[in-house]
Amino acid sequence: MRSREASGYDxxxxxxxxxxxxxxxxxxxxxxxxxxxxxxxxxxxxxSGYLDNLLVTPRGDLVAVECKLWRNVExxxxxxxxxxxxxxxxxxxxxxxxxxxxxxxxxxxSFSLYAHANSGDEETESALDEPRxxxxxxRNLRRGRCLLVILGDGITENVEGLTEFLQQHAGLHFxxxxxxxxxxxxxxxxxxxxxxxxxxxxxxIVRGIVQIDDGRVSIVPPAPTTRSEKPTTLSEDEIFAALxxxxxxxxxxxxxxLAGCEDLQVRWEVKKTIIVRMTVxxxxxxxxxxxxxxxxDMGYTYGIKDLTRGFVQxxxxxxxxxxxxxTPKTAYAKKTDGTFLTVWELLDNASGIRAALEELNRTLLAxxxxxxx
Numbered sequence: 096m097r098s099r100e101a102s103g104y105d106x107x108x109x110x111x112x113x114x115x116x117x118x119x120x121x122x123x124x125x126x127x128x129x130x131x132x133x134x135x136x137x138x139x140x141x142x143s144g145y146l147d148n149l150l151v152t153p154r155g156d157l158v159a160v161e162c163k164l165w166r167n168v169e170x171x172x173x174x175x176x177x178x179x180x181x182x183x184x185x186x187x188x189x190x191x192x193x194x195x196x197x198x199x200x201x202x203x204x205s206f207s208l209y210a211h212a213n214s215g216d217e218e219t220e221s222a223l224d225e226p227r228x229x230x231x232x233x234r235n236l237r238r239g240r241c242l243l244v245i246l247g248d249g250i251t252e253n254v255e256g257l258t259e260f261l262q263q264h265a266g267l268h269f270x271x272x273x274x275x276x277x278x279x280x281x282x283x284x285x286x287x288x289x290x291x292x293x294x295x296x297x298x299x300i301v302r303g304i305v306q307i308d309d310g311r312v313s314i315v316p317p318a319p320t321t322r323s324e325k326p327t328t329l330s331e332d333e334i335f336a337a338l339x340x341x342x343x344x345x346x347x348x349x350x351x352x353l354a355g356c357e358d359l360q361v362r363w364e365v366k367k368t369i370i371v372r373m374t375v376x377x378x379x380x381x382x383x384x385x386x387x388x389x390x391x392d393m394g395y396t397y398g399i400k401d402l403t404r405g406f407v408q409x410x411x412x413x414x415x416x417x418x419x420x421x422t423p424k425t426a427y428a429k430k431t432d433g434t435f436l437t438v439w440e441l442l443d444n445a446s447g448i449r450a451a452l453e454e455l456n457r458t459l460l461a462x463x464x465x466x467x468x
Contacts, residue, residue, distance in 0.1 A: 106147070109162040109246060109276065110137055112289065113148045120150075120244060121291050122158065125272055127366040128330040129156050129242050133212050136200040141184035144177070149197070151212045154223060155231030157241040159185065164247060178243050178271065186239040190229050193236065208232070243271045331365040337387040338438065348442050349385075356449060359456040373455060376463030380455065382406065383441070390435040394425040402462065406455040413447025414440050 112119055117132040132150045139146040148160035159181055163174050188196070190208075198206045209225045223231060235241060277290040335346035353363050353371065361382070363371045369385040380403060384392040393407050407426045411419045416431045417440070428436045441448050 106162045106164055109164075110147045112276075113150075113160055113162065113246065117150055119276070119289060119291050120158070120160070120246070120274060121293060122242060122244065122272065124293060126242055126270060126330050128152075128154070128333050129158055132158060133214065135208065135211060136197050139200050140196050141181055142187070143180035143184050146181050149200075151208065151232075153212050153228070155212070155228050155235060157185070157232070157235055158244060159241055160244040160246055162246045174245055178245060182239055182241065182243060185236055185241060188236050190233045190236065193232070244274055245271070246274045246276065330367070334365060334367075334369060334387045338385075338389055341389055342439055345389075345438065345442070349438060352442060352445055352448075356452055359452050361452060373452065373459065375456060375459035377466065378402075378459045378463060380406075380459065382452070382455070385438050389437045389439060391428075391438055391441060393427045393436075402455070402458050405458065406451055409451035409454055410436075410441075410448060413451055414444050 114134045114137050117134045120132065122132070123130045129152055132152060135149040135151050137148055139149045146159055147162045150158040150160065152158075159178070161174060161178050161181070185193075194206070194208050197208060198204055209228045212228065272293060275292050277292070279288045279290075280286075281288060338345040338349070349369075353361060359373060360375050361371060361373050363369055368387070369383075370381065371383040371385070373380045373382055381394065386392070393410070394403070404421070404426045407428055408419050411417045411428045414428065414436065417428050417436060418431055420427050420429045430436065
C-alpha cells in the first residue's frame with residue numbers, strides 16, 4: 096500500500112470526497128450535535144472567496160469546510176485567516192442570502208435548503224419543521240455559530256500551533272476542528288482507503304470569544320463562567336441553552352448539583368443529551384439521561400438490574416407525585432399525570448436525589464467488595 100501523496104492528487108479530490116461522502120468528517124467525535132450531515136454544495140460564493148464545502152444538519156447547524164494540502168506553503172500561512180474570513184462572511188448573510196448563494200453554487204434555481212437537509216435516509220427525532228429550520232439557520236448565521244473544519248492530508252506542527260493559539264483566545268460561537276486525512280492506494284486496483292483523524296483531540300482546547308464588529312474581527316479573552324471551568328463544546332452550549340430557555344438558571348443549578356455529587360463517583364458528559372453515570376469499581380451505572388427538553392430517562396444497568404431498580408424507587412420516593420413504572424426491559428419514574436420526570440423536579444428535590452445517589456453508591460461499594468472476595 097502506498098500513500099496517494101506519492102502518486103499525486105489535488106484539493107479538488109478532497110473537496111469532492113467530502114461532498115459525496117460527508118461521513119468522512121468525524122465531527123461527531125467533538126461536536127455530537129452536528130449530525131447527521133448533509134452535503135449542500137461546493138464552492139459556495141462568499142464575499143472573501145469561495146468556501147470549499149458547506150454542510151448542514153436537519154436542525155439547521157452549519158459546517159464550513161476548507162480543504163488544504165499541507166505541502167502547499169501558502170496554504171499553511173493563510174488557512175487560519177481564510178476560515179475566519181468565511182465565518183465572518185456567513186454571519187453577514189440572511190437565510191435567503193445563503194440559499195441564493197447555494198443555488199448559484201449548485202446551479203439549481205429552485206433548490207430548497209430545508210428539503211435537502213431532510214432528504215436523508217436517517218430519521219432524526221430532533222428534526223425541525225420548515226419555519227423552525229429557517230429560524231434556526233437564521234439564528235446560527237446571525238450569531239456566527241457554526242463548525243469550521245480545516246481538512247488536510249497532513250497537519251503540520253506549525254498550523255496545529257496556530258489553531259491551538261486561536262482556540263485559547265477564540266471560538267465562543269464557532270468551533271474550529273482540524274481533520275487529517277491519510278489517503279492510500281490499494282495496489283492493483285483503482286480503489287483508495289481514506290482514514291480520517293483529529294490531531295487536536297489530545298489538546299486541551301480553551302474557548303474564548305471572536306467578536307465580528309462592523310466587518311472587523313477581534314479576539315478577546317472569555318468571561319468567567321459559573322457553569323463550568325472546563326472547556327465546552329457547541330453541543331454542550333446548545334443543550335444548556337435549551338434548558339435555560341425553558342427555565343433560566345437551570346444549567347448553573349444542574350452543574351452545581353452534579354459537582355456536589357462527585358464524591359459519590361458521579362460523572363457526566365454531553366453527547367446529544369446529558370449523560371450522568373456512577374462508576375464504582377467494575378460497576379458503571381447510567382443513572383440519568385437528561386434531554387434538551389428537560390425530560391429525564393432512567394433504566395436498568397445490565398447485570399445489576401435489582402440494584403438499579405432500587406435506585407429508581409428511591410428517586411420516586413424523593414419526588415412528590417411520582418410513581419414507579421417497570422417493563423421487562425426497564426424501570427423508570429413517571430409523574431402521576433402521565434408525564435415524564437424532569438430535570439427541574441430533580442433539582443427541586445436535590446436533597447432526596449442526593450440521598451438516593453448515596454444509597455446507590457453504598458450498594459455498589461458493597462457489591463464491588465463482594466465480587467473481589
